[in-house]
Amino acid sequence: xxxxxxxxxxxxxxxxxxxxxxAEVEAHLGTCGGCHATHALLRDAxxxxxxxxxxxxSPATRRAVLAKLDALPEPWxxxxxxxxRPAVLVPSAGLVAAVAVALVVVxxxxxxPPELADxxxxxxxxxxxxxxxxxxxxxDSAEDLEVVANLHELxxxx
Amino acid sequence: MSDxxxxxxxxxxxxxxxxxxxxxxxxxDRYHGSVARxxxxxxxxxxxxxxxxxxxxxxxxxxxxxxxxxxxxxxFLFRVATNHCLNEVRRGEYRVTxxxxxxxxxxxxxxxxxxxxxxxxxxxxxxxRELERAVGAALADMSDRERAAFTMCRFEGMAxxxxxEALDASEAAxxxxxxxxTLAVARRIEELRAGTAPARSRA
Numbered sequence: 001x002x003x004x005x006x007x008x009x010x011x012x013x014x015x016x017x018x019x020x021x022x023a024e025v026e027a028h029l030g031t032c033g034g035c036h037a038t039h040a041l042l043r044d045a046x047x048x049x050x051x052x053x054x055x056x057x058s059p060a061t062r063r064a065v066l067a068k069l070d071a072l073p074e075p076w077x078x079x080x081x082x083x084x085r086p087a088v089l090v091p092s093a094g095l096v097a098a099v100a101v102a103l104v105v106v107x108x109x110x111x112x113p114p115e116l117a118d119x120x121x122x123x124x125x126x127x128x129x130x131x132x133x134x135x136x137x138x139x140d141s142a143e144d145l146e147v148v149a150n151l152h153e154l155x156x157x158x
Numbered sequence: 159m160s161d162x163x164x165x166x167x168x169x170x171x172x173x174x175x176x177x178x179x180x181x182x183x184x185x186x187d188r189y190h191g192s193v194a195r196x197x198x199x200x201x202x203x204x205x206x207x208x209x210x211x212x213x214x215x216x217x218x219x220x221x222x223x224x225x226x227x228x229x230x231x232x233x234f235l236f237r238v239a240t241n242h243c244l245n246e247v248r249r250g251e252y253r254v255t256x257x258x259x260x261x262x263x264x265x266x267x268x269x270x271x272x273x274x275x276x277x278x279x280x281x282x283x284x285x286x287r288e289l290e291r292a293v294g295a296a297l298a299d300m301s302d303r304e305r306a307a308f309t310m311c312r313f314e315g316m317a318x319x320x321x322x323e324a325l326d327a328s329e330a331a332x333x334x335x336x337x338x339x340t341l342a343v344a345r346r347i348e349e350l351r352a353g354t355a356p357a358r359s360r361a
Contacts, residue, residue, distance in 0.1 A: 057194030
């Protein structure tokens with residue numbers, strides 16, 4: 001049967017109709033045998049479903065989920081935040097400079113003066129960031145230089 | 159649920175977005191049961207429901223930054239849950255395996271096996287299992303969205319408005335989904351009551 005009210009009967013049982021429509025359905029139920037029977041059927045079904053026993057989920061899920069979170073890669077924003085720490089950023093700027101120097105060296109190819117192939121010079125280029133750290137921080141005492149050179153160790157200890 | 163609880167959920171979720179694992183564990187403890195029940199009713203298989211539940215919470219953690227406190231947390235959670243379950247079923251990862259009416263009596267199906275009503279009388283427990291089977295058969299025959307809406311409404315007591323938000327549908331559409339689903343369950347129960355006789359035709 002389709003009398004225009006049938007579609008609203010479940011919402012009526014659930015108390016989900018606005019007051020005006022609810023009153024209309026109520027009045028209709030007194031006059032329509034089909035809707036009256038369907039309403040009784042729906043009301044009974046809702047009550048029976050509510051009687052079904054509750055499902056108790058496995059307590060092992062909590063452990064499994066937390067283990068999965070531990071295995072997740074760090075999100076990009078956390079990685080970015082880590083990279084933006086001064087202790088990382090400053091040496092990184094030096095590294096970029098070192099890479100730039102290395103690129104110039106490679107890029108200049110055969111025209112490079114022979115002394116740039118010297119291993120000692122290459123070593124200096126690779127460690128430019130340290131030299132830059134000293135300059136940026138305006139340090140001059142041997143003790144301060146020692147601290148800067150071992151910044152990464154301090155970080156690990158924290 | 160009180161406004162204070164709702165507010166606590168939102169606060170906890172904001173902490174989760176900032177990487178707070180304890181806040182996540184607190185939310186997990188509060189909503190684990192709801193999500194697990196939803197997943198179980200959705201796929202009809204305990205083991206698969208367990209996997210889905212784990213995936214849903216991991217997804218919740220990873221997407222915590224998408225949460226805005228203007229949305230009720232439970233609705234947000236069920237949106238994550240519903241999308242995940244619908245996508246997994248659509249991708250063929252999971253097949254809905256509720257006991258169907260065609261399953262021979264007494265055959266092990268590996269499907270939903272709730273602890274029956276623990277009455278002393280065997281006939282009471284049998285009635286519970288039969289009811290479970292009838293509801294399971296109706297759930298298996300529903301469309302995915304009908305099953306999701308029905309489950310949120312009947313087993314979680316969610317309001318139509320919240321279900322509409324979780325399903326990204328209008329309230330009118332949700333009313334229709336829940337009506338069709340409830341009517342299908344009602345007819346199965348009527349069949350059960352009438353023994354093997356077919357349901358009387360109506361509506």
